[in-house]
Structure formats: structure tokens, C-alpha cells
Amino acid sequence: MCANVIVAEGDAKQAELVRRYLEREGHAVTVVGDGLAALEQVRHHAPDLLVLDVMMPRADGLDVVRVLRAESRELPVLMLTARTTEDDLLLGLDLGADDYMTKPYSPRELMARVRTLLRRTHRSREPADDHVLRVGTLVVDPVRHEVSVGGGHIECTPGEFRILAAMAAEPERVFTRQQLLEELHGFGRYISDRTVDVHVMNLRKKTEPSPRRPVRLLTVFGIGYKLTDPTKGAPRASAH
Incomplete structure (x- = not known):
């Protein structure tokens, strides 16, 4: 290439x-x-x-x-x-x-x-068969590389987009930090787990009504993160 x-x-x-x-x-x-x-x-x-x-x-x-x-x-x-x-x-x-x-x-x-x-x-x-991903009011379009929440456009860096797209493709799945690092670079052994934490923190600022009390990008303590649909009454989780 x-x-x-x-x-x-x-x-x-x-x-x-x-x-x-x-x-x-x-x-x-x-x-x-x-x-x-x-x-x-x-x-x-x-x-x-x-x-x-x-x-x-x-x-x-x-x-x-x-x-x-x-x-x-x-x-x-x-x-x-x-x-x-x-x-x-x-x-x-x-x-x-x-x-x-x-x-x-x-x-x-x-x-x-x-x-x-x-x-x-x-x-x-590349043109792809990827369909638009929807998790509640969050919409991720892998082809157009666009994200919206409640109809409002959200600007994401490429790294943030890759994490969000991976999680939106499998809502409710718990991703470890290592799995999300692999989505980012494929070279997770060279970089810190905090890389993922920074991206998640930034995504919460952009997609959550209250980033310190997330209802969409949830922490699963001791494991990692998951993306959920807050309209289904999912429990709140810590922002840590």
C-alpha cells in the first residue's frame, strides 16, 4: 500500500x-x-x-x-x-x-x-457491507465514519471512533482494556492500559449527559468497559 x-x-x-x-x-x-x-x-x-x-x-x-x-x-x-x-x-x-x-x-x-x-x-x-450500528440513541456509521447521539453529531478522533465502533457492534459485551488496545493499534504490549481509559473518558464527555455518572459507557470493575442502552434501564456505573 x-x-x-x-x-x-x-x-x-x-x-x-x-x-x-x-x-x-x-x-x-x-x-x-x-x-x-x-x-x-x-x-x-x-x-x-x-x-x-x-x-x-x-x-x-x-x-x-x-x-x-x-x-x-x-x-x-x-x-x-x-x-x-x-x-x-x-x-x-x-x-x-x-x-x-x-x-x-x-x-x-x-x-x-x-x-x-x-x-x-x-x-x-472502502465501501463496505457494515450496517449502521445503533445502541439506544447512539448511532455509529462505520462507512461514513460518523457518530451521533440523539440526532446530534459527535466529533471523534480515529482512536475514539475505533473503540466506540467495536463496542457498538457488540452492545452489552464486556471488553477488557487489552481487547480495546488491540482495536486501537494491534500493538497493545507497547502501550499503557491508561490509553484506553483516556479515550473512554473523552467519549464520556462527548456522549454522556453527565460524564461523571455514565449511563452508556460503563465500567465493569476489575475487567474493563461495556456499551449499553440507557433507555433499557441499565444501572449506573462509576466513571473510574
């Missing part, structure tokens, strides 16, 4: 390494060295993937993700960061990045993450 990829990396040597590996797999690559240039390239060239360093001049990667997600939810973003604290990593996901890798990283693992993100994006754009 050949794709147009923008690499925004402040370190010229690191950018060249990423470019070589991507081109070896047949992708067309544009390299930029700062955040403002990354925004300009994305806006003018509609890439299939953005590989984004956090630490960059003019505008850092977190600012770039924040701006891009205000403009579009569709572009997959793989974030690269030397920041190793969990809060820093989760902040990128909270802002709308689809995946992240901490430096130093294996180029082979980077290419595996790229392939995973591109496959998922490609499948979401």
Missing part, C-alpha cells in the same frame, strides 16, 4: 532515517523540520499519514495536533516523542494523536505501526 506521508521531525538525521525506511516501503515522503511547516503541508497536500515529532521549533507537535484536530478528524497521526512520562504520552492521545512511539525506537517497529495505521485508514475508506 503506497501512501503520501509527511514526516515532521526537528532532528535532521532522524528525519532522514525515517524518510529512507518509508521510501523503502514504497511511500512518497515529504520531510519538514518545524510545526508550522507541517501544518502548511497537511493543509495543501492532504497526506495519508503524518509522522510527527513532539519537540520542534516554531510550533511543537502537541500544538500541531491540537490545530489539526480542530480542522479534521480523519488524518492519522503517529507521534514521536522523547518525553517518557505517562502523562506526556497520554496528553498526545488526548489531543487526538492515533499512536505514539518513544525515542529511541526501532525503525522496524515504526514501520509496523505505520502499516497498521494505513491499513485501518484504508479499510475505513
Whole structure:
């Protein structure tokens, strides 16, 4: 699968390494060295993937993700960061990045993450037989990549959408965090369970009448989460 990829990396040597590996797999690559240039390239060239360093001049990667997600939810973003604290990593996901890798990283693992993100994006754009998923007033359209609650449109990041679509396809099923991590990336062993918690917290803010007292996205203590139809009188659950 050949794709147009923008690499925004402040370190010229690191950018060249990423470019070589991507081109070896047949992708067309544009390299930029700062955040403002990354925004300009994305806006003018509609890439299939953005590989984004956090630490960059003019505008850092977190600012770039924040701006891009205000403009579009569709572009997959793989974030690269030397920041190793969990809060820093989760902040990128909270802002709308689809995946992240901490430096130093294996180029082979980077290419595996790229392939995973591109496959998922490609499948979401293909015509499919997937029917619209309905759980009470929540509607998830896998073909149009749209979500609504009570008729009102909800903006979801790609990661949030994948979790919600998986759960809406099997309402009342209890998903473990590991199962939801596999829905996100297929590389759950590399990332924290808190990744799922952040996505669920954000989805509750967008879909629940009272996020701290959820009636739709419920916690099943000691196991994970499930999606239920609140109109059927399901019990409330903790937001923790």
C-alpha cells in the first residue's frame, strides 16, 4: 500500500532515517523540520499519514495536533516523542494523536505501526457491507465514519471512533482494556492500559449527559468497559 506521508521531525538525521525506511516501503515522503511547516503541508497536500515529532521549533507537535484536530478528524497521526512520562504520552492521545512511539525506537517497529495505521485508514475508506450500528440513541456509521447521539453529531478522533465502533457492534459485551488496545493499534504490549481509559473518558464527555455518572459507557470493575442502552434501564456505573 503506497501512501503520501509527511514526516515532521526537528532532528535532521532522524528525519532522514525515517524518510529512507518509508521510501523503502514504497511511500512518497515529504520531510519538514518545524510545526508550522507541517501544518502548511497537511493543509495543501492532504497526506495519508503524518509522522510527527513532539519537540520542534516554531510550533511543537502537541500544538500541531491540537490545530489539526480542530480542522479534521480523519488524518492519522503517529507521534514521536522523547518525553517518557505517562502523562506526556497520554496528553498526545488526548489531543487526538492515533499512536505514539518513544525515542529511541526501532525503525522496524515504526514501520509496523505505520502499516497498521494505513491499513485501518484504508479499510475505513472502502465501501463496505457494515450496517449502521445503533445502541439506544447512539448511532455509529462505520462507512461514513460518523457518530451521533440523539440526532446530534459527535466529533471523534480515529482512536475514539475505533473503540466506540467495536463496542457498538457488540452492545452489552464486556471488553477488557487489552481487547480495546488491540482495536486501537494491534500493538497493545507497547502501550499503557491508561490509553484506553483516556479515550473512554473523552467519549464520556462527548456522549454522556453527565460524564461523571455514565449511563452508556460503563465500567465493569476489575475487567474493563461495556456499551449499553440507557433507555433499557441499565444501572449506573462509576466513571473510574
